[in-house]
Amino acid sequence: MLRRPVSEDGASVHRLIGRCPPLDENSIYCNLLQASHFAGTSxxxxxxxxxxxxxxxxIIPERPDTLFIWQVAVAEEARGLGLAGRMICEILRRPACTRVRHLETTITPDNDASWALFRGVARKLETACAESVMFDRERHFRGRHDSEMLLRIGPFARAGAQVSAALAR
Ligand SMILES: CC(C)(COP(=O)(O)OP(=O)(O)OC[C@H]1O[C@@H](n2cnc3c(N)ncnc32)[C@H](O)[C@@H]1OP(=O)(O)O)[C@@H](O)C(=O)NCCC(=O)NCCS
Known part of the structure; x- marks a missing residue:
């Protein structure tokens, strides 16, 4: 079942992220905020x-037409079944995304599953997909984390239910 998160999910989100390397673990407090303030787009x-x-x-505060996907986590036993794609689709059909025409995320260069997931989203939406460096290994992470590549998908002209129909194909 896919649903909008509630604040009580924060601690479970923290545990799930801990079981999904290479995702960065944030504080439970951060996960509580994701599950409350950002519930409409999570x-x-x-x-x-x-x-x-x-x-x-x-939604990126200064660009209301762009949904930023922060983290995607699927428990190991539930992978390979299309769950990640369905969750992204569920967000795009929400009222909060009515004006959304671009999707952005960052991915480390060696995360094959994540590249496949987001390139698949672009393919299904029949739109472009541009890559650039958003946070550089040396300049931003002082060598302590791989570079995070920005993947920008769009524009997609359709919104809401039409986007979700395209992604379900
Ligand atoms: C990345 C992740 C969320 C994918 O979840 P999932 O539910 O298994 O993904 P889906 O089943 O929706 O698959 C989406 C696409 O990715 C492909 N894919 C999934 N796992 C893959 C892998 N390990 N290697 C290559 N491709 C993979 C699928 O074939 C599918 O491609 P398609 O659309 O062309 O058919 C999951 O592997 C995960 O939680 N990994 C650890 C955390 C992480 O790296 N998150 C992403 C960074 S934000």
Whole structure:
């Protein structure tokens, strides 16, 4: 079941992220904020009453046509079933995304699953996909983290239910 998160999900999100390397772990407080202030652009996936997936996202404050996907996590036992794609689709059909025409995320160069996931989203939306460096290994992370590549998908002209129909194909 896919649903809008509630603040009580924060601690489970923290545990799920800890089980999904290479994702960076944030504080529980950060996950509580994702599950409350950012609930409209985030999604929780439950399987047998347990949190099996979570996507955090937000509308970039100065660019209301752009949804930024912060983290995507799917528990190991639930992978390969299309859950990550369905969660992104669920966010795009929400009222909060009515004006959204671009999707952005960052991915480390060696995260094959994540590249495949987001390139698949661009393909299904029949739109372009541009890559650049957003946070550089040396300049931003002082050598302590791989560079984070910005992937910008769009524009997609359709909105809401039409986007979700395209992604479901
Ligand atoms: C990345 C992740 C969220 C994918 O979740 P998932 O539910 O298994 O993904 P989906 O089943 O929706 O697959 C989406 C696409 O990715 C592809 N894919 C999934 N896992 C893959 C892998 N390990 N290697 C290559 N491609 C992969 C699928 O074939 C599918 O491609 P398609 O659309 O062309 O058919 C999951 O592997 C995960 O949680 N990984 C650890 C955390 C992480 O790296 N998150 C992403 C960074 S934000």
């Amino acid at each position: 999604v929780a996936a439950e399987v047998d009453g347990e949190l099996a997936g979570f996507v955090s996202g937000y």
